[in-house]
Amino acid sequence: MKRLSTYLLAGVALLSASCSDFLDTAPKDALSPSTTWKTEVDAESFVVGCYNGLLDPGSLLYLDCGSDIGYNNFPWEGWRVWGDGSLASSNTGASFYNFAIIRRCNTVLENIDNVEFSSPAKKADLIAQVKAIRAYRYFIMNWWYGGVPIIESYSTAEEAQVPRNTETEVRQQIAQDLDEAIASINVAPSVRGRIAKGAALAIKMREALYYEDWAKAKNAAQDIINLGQYELDNDYENLFRLSGVDSKEVILADQRIENIFGLGTIGQMYNNADAGWSSIVPTQNLVDMYEMDNGLLKEEAGSGYDETHPFANRDPRMDMTVLFPGQEWRGSILNTLDEMVDNKKNINYPLYTDNASKTSLSWAKYLDPIDQYSNIWNTAACVIVFRYAEVLLSWAEAENELNGPSAQVYDYVDAIRQRVGMPKVDRAKYATKETLRELIRRERCVEFAGEGLRRADILRWKDASGKMVAETVMNGELKRITGTVNYSETDPYKRATVTGSALIETRKFEPKNRYLPFSQTGVLDKNPNIEQNPGY
Template identity: 60%
Template sequence: MKYINYILAGTALAFMASCNDFLDTIPLDALSPGSTWKTEVDAQKFLVGCYDGWESGGEILYMDCASDFAYNNFSWEGYKNFGNGSVTAANPGANFYNYTTIRRCNTFLENIDQVTFADEKVKKDLIAQVRVIRAYRYFKMNWLYGGVPIIENYKSAQEAQVPRESEEKVRKFIETELDECTPDLNVKPSERGRIAQGAALAIRMREALYYGDWSTAKAKAQAIIDLNQYGLEQGTEGYSKLFQLAGQDSPEIILAVQYVTPTKVLGVIGQMYNNGDGGWSSIVPTHQLVDTYEMKTGLTIEEDTSYDPTHPFKNRDPRLGLSIIYPGADYIAGDGVKKVFNTLDKTVNGGNNSNYMTAADNASKTGLTWNKYLAPITQYSDIWKTAACPIVFRYAEVLLTWAEAENELSGPSPEVYNKINQVRQRVGMPKVDEAKYNTAAKLRELIWRERGVEFAGEGLRRADILRWKTADGKMLAEKVLNVRLERRVGTVDMAGADSETRATINVNALAEDKLIEVRKFEPKNRYFPFGQSILDKNPNLKQNEGY
């Protein structure tokens, strides 16, 4: 399948003339009605311009740093303060409040009727794609900030100073847009990265899931299943391939952000590698994530008596090693040579270890590095200019959403178990123990864990720990983010034959040697704050409570 030609995006933007900067981020581009909107080619060019920035691969990869599953070491990158709860209006972290793409979509919808199409179905499909893009942008902002303005293409800064709509009203707008335009979309995408019915249904599915609309979430998941377009990559090799250049046309991928060298590249990949491989360790997994993976038996580490905390990587769910490079693991280093990953020892073979956790700012502070999207490093000719395409939606999410929604509606059933088992068994994990997980509450625990480890590093964890509630009615985030974030101290036997036991962890290490940071999460952190500069531009935009 072809991918969207982002060279066209540059062509489309080249047609654009500047306009005033207001609201928050007004696009400094807009097609001039006098010089374009004449032909179908003009419309296609502007459509690709709407795709440019509809989602950010970097934001997807960084977002788990706002959860218990990942850590960002550099405050200036904008995600560390989400993880430790120190965001304020003056220091709001990364900014997701951006109307550039929405303005482009509005401009497209305002002008598309000027163009005569040979086939009315083509026109309807293009309009539907743009409406879906716009709805997705609103969904993302609405979830993160809790109610945002629904805007027109205002002609002045004063007109653009509009108040927020309620979160519920923005939801209604998003849901109506998606429900109305999905039938007009192509059943299958015309190119890789284009929105078709499956992608629109996936957005609607996720939005419903996040807000606990179980019936809709299940219905949209079933509609995707009924398209018969998607399927799981099988085996551990298939799971790994999903996050490699070689897997970008996988039938499991419903929609991904498109990057292509040299036109539009993703440099965040370079920031993720460890110090010894020329990276910054900007985004690293945590040991809270490691502890979430089950043993190969299907038991948790608390349940399985064979679990040894001095060798925590032994006999674990294969997705641990497929997702994370842990101390003692075999990996391909930046020079293309297979090596043993060592972040625990200050020196290796008599020389200083540049990957030692406190050896440099660019060394992983948790001692862990992602495998997803990074391995093998040899797939990239330049780690700072990659064509990695972070996944937004994939079929495993459809199956687990169906299972979660049905469990919340009706409790365990053979079909709920079947959906979960499809995801587990494709990497060799045992089927769900139906005798053990025989109530909605018990099965909920497993679904939460399964979703966590399946999508680790893919940007979904923050939303999950906000929407999931503990027995006392509090957000799960209030439990898992009010903690000491710690590394593990120990040593690696570089000559050891078993990669899972080369690392030996010192379980009696001093607390000060393990501490990375003290994290905090308050109820106000459910929503991100608007930065003061945004509030200054729009005095009618009310700040979120608590900031």
């Protein structure tokens, strides 16, 4: 199947070069509708332009740095403030407040009737794609900011200075766009990377799940299941490699072409010795969340956990997700624990340089093997936005919240676990809604680690007292392991001998951090009708 990225190269210039900035806001098209919007090619080009920046693979890879399972070392990259809680109107870090794509979508919807199509079905599909794109962008902003303006077409910056709509009103706009899109969108995409019915339903499912609209989330997940297009890939590891881009598990992914329309964020993820920056790294908190391979938590009696060798006998997804010390890597042994190796300074030692992982860990997803890329700074890595495992776990979470444990809930969770060789769920141990809830939450974390879902999950999940889970897991000291690598040990999972821990940073999370602040200079000064989120 052809990739959408191929068409982006031809079509994006039509839109991206023609924008000026309003409300940080609403870009105004400089191209005249009187000289464009004549043919199907015009319409197709504008629709392709709506995809430019939509799936945002860089942000997807960075997002877990704003959670307990990820860390970003460089403040200028915009994600460290998400993690350490120092967000402010003067220091918002990475921002999702941008109406450029929404304005492009509005332009398409305003002008597409000027084009005569050879097929009404093609026109209906293009309109549906645009509405799904607009819904996705509103969903992202609404979730992170809690109500944003629903913009129309404006001819001046002053007209664009409109107040925020409520979070509920934006959700209604999203629902309307998605329902209309799903009704007429193609069942399958003609080009890989296009939004078709499965992806539109996935947006609906995730949005509903985040807002605890359990019945809606379950129904959308069921509709995806009923399509019969997707299935779990038998090879979990391969999903995140170039060889896995056509996996039937992938519902929607960003599309890249190496050295032509490549993704450079991958280079930023590799450790120092691999010529990377260690910008995006996992934490020991993530490793601690994996069950043992016998299905027990490391804290449980009989688990077999050895704190001296924390990587041994864990859920196989740990090895497929995290590059850890002692592991065989690029023909040698990965060592991020010893300051000196062979009487030389270890350039992967956390304190050697800024470009060495401060957690002693790196991601394996999208990075392993490194030789799949001829240029780690301009890769063809296709970062996944939605995959079928999320559908099954979303269905299970929603059904458990609605009705408690059931055979189907267990079966879907078992399918996720057994795909990597983990034992089935212990029905007796996880027999109540509350205990099964904790298992499903843990499964979401370890299954999707590094894929950008964790921050939203710990914001939406509450503990027994009603507090956001983030208020617990994002407050306190973030630490790395310390110790040595035993080169005489043949078991790669036991080569790392852990003797202690060291502080990386102290983190803080307050209830106000549920929503992001609006930038004072970037948003509030440009649009005085926007009210800042409470606490900032």
